Amino acid sequence: MSTKTRRTANTNVTAFENFFQGWLVRQENYREQLRSVLRGSHNEGEDHLRDLIARVLAHYQEYYEEKSRIANHDVALVFSPPWFSCFEQSFFWIAGFKPALAFRIVGGSVQDMSPEQVERMDRLRAETKEKERRLESELARIQESVAAPPMVELTRRGDYSLVDGEYDEIDSAVEVLRGEMEAVVANADMLRTRTAERVVEVLTPVQNVNFLAAVTELQMKIRVWGWQKDGVRRR
Numbered sequence: 001m002s003t004k005t006r007r008t009a010n011t012n013v014t015a016f017e018n019f020f021q022g023w024l025v026r027q028e029n030y031r032e033q034l035r036s037v038l039r040g041s042h043n044e045g046e047d048h049l050r051d052l053i054a055r056v057l058a059h060y061q062e063y064y065e066e067k068s069r070i071a072n073h074d075v076a077l078v079f080s081p082p083w084f085s086c087f088e089q090s091f092f093w094i095a096g097f098k099p100a101l102a103f104r105i106v107g108g109s110v111q112d113m114s115p116e117q118v119e120r121m122d123r124l125r126a127e128t129k130e131k132e133r134r135l136e137s138e139l140a141r142i143q144e145s146v147a148a149p150p151m152v153e154l155t156r157r158g159d160y161s162l163v164d165g166e167y168d169e170i171d172s173a174v175e176v177l178r179g180e181m182e183a184v185v186a187n188a189d190m191l192r193t194r195t196a197e198r199v200v201e202v203l204t205p206v207q208n209v210n211f212l213a214a215v216t217e218l219q220m221k222i223r224v225w226g227w228q229k230d231g232v233r234r235r
Contacts, residue, residue: 016070017083023063024223027216030056034213049205056212057200064189071095075181085226094135094188099128099195102215106199109214110207120202128195135188142180 033052037044044052071078078095091097103125113121200208 012070012073013077013082016066019066020063020083023059023066026059027220030059031213031216031220034209034216037209038213046205049209053200053205053208053212056216057197060196061193064193067095067189068186071182071185075178075185078185079181085223085230087226087229088222091222093132094139095185096189096192099132099188099191100125102195102199102211103128105214105218106203106211109210110203112207113203117202121199124195124198124202128191131191135184135191138180138187139184142177142184146177 030052034056037049037052067078080089081095084092103121106121199211203211
C-alpha cells in the first residue's frame with residue numbers, strides 16, 4: 001500500500017469513527033425515548049409513536065448510508081471495522097448483523113401478536129432466510145474465485161517474473177473482486193434495512209416500540225461487553 005493510499009484509508013477511518021461516535025450518542029438518546037414510552041411516563045398517542053418509530057428507522061438508515069460511502073472507498077474495512085470490538089464483530093454476518101436476528105428479537109420482545117401477524121412474520125422469516133442463503137452463496141463464490149488457478153498462478157510467480165500485461169491482469173481481477181464484494185455488502189445491508197422495515201409494517205406502533213427498544217438494548221449491551229472483553233474503552 002502506498003503512503004498516499006494509506007493516508008487516504010486512515011482519513012476515511014477517522015471520518016467514519018467521528019460520525020459513528022455522534023451516531024452512538026443519538027442512539028442512546030433514542031433508547032431513552034423508547035424506554036420512556038415503555039415505562040408509560042407519558043401517555044403518548046399513536047401519531048407520536050409512529051413519529052418516534054420513523055425517526056429511529058431513519059437513524060439506522062443514516063448509519064447504512066455512511067457505511068456505504070466508506071465501503072466504496074475500501075470494502076475490506078467494513079469486513080473488519082476498527083470502530084467495532086472483536087467481540088462485536090464475532091456476531092457479524094457479511095459486515096453486519098444477520099437480518100434474521102430481527103425475528104429472534106421480535107420473539108423475545110413482542111408477546112401479543114395476533115394469529116395473522118404470526119403468519120405474516122413466519123412468511124417474512126422464510127423469505128429472509130432464503131435471501132440470506134443466496135447472499136452466502138454469492139460471497140462463497142467470490143471467495144473461491146480468489147483461489148482459482150489463473151489467479152493463484154499469477155500470485156505464486158511473484159513480482160519479478162510478471163510482465164506488464166500480467167500486472168494489468170491482476171489489477172483487473174482485483175478490481176472485479178472489489179466490485180463484487182461491494183455489491184454483496186450493499187445487498188446485505190439492503191436486506192437488513194428492508195427486513196426491519198417489513199417487520200415494522202407487521203407490528204402495531206406499541207409492539208414496534210417494544211421491538212426497537214429491544215434492538216437498541218441488545219446492540220448497546222453487546223458493545224459494552226465488547227469493551228470489557230477487549231479491555232479497551234470504546235463509546
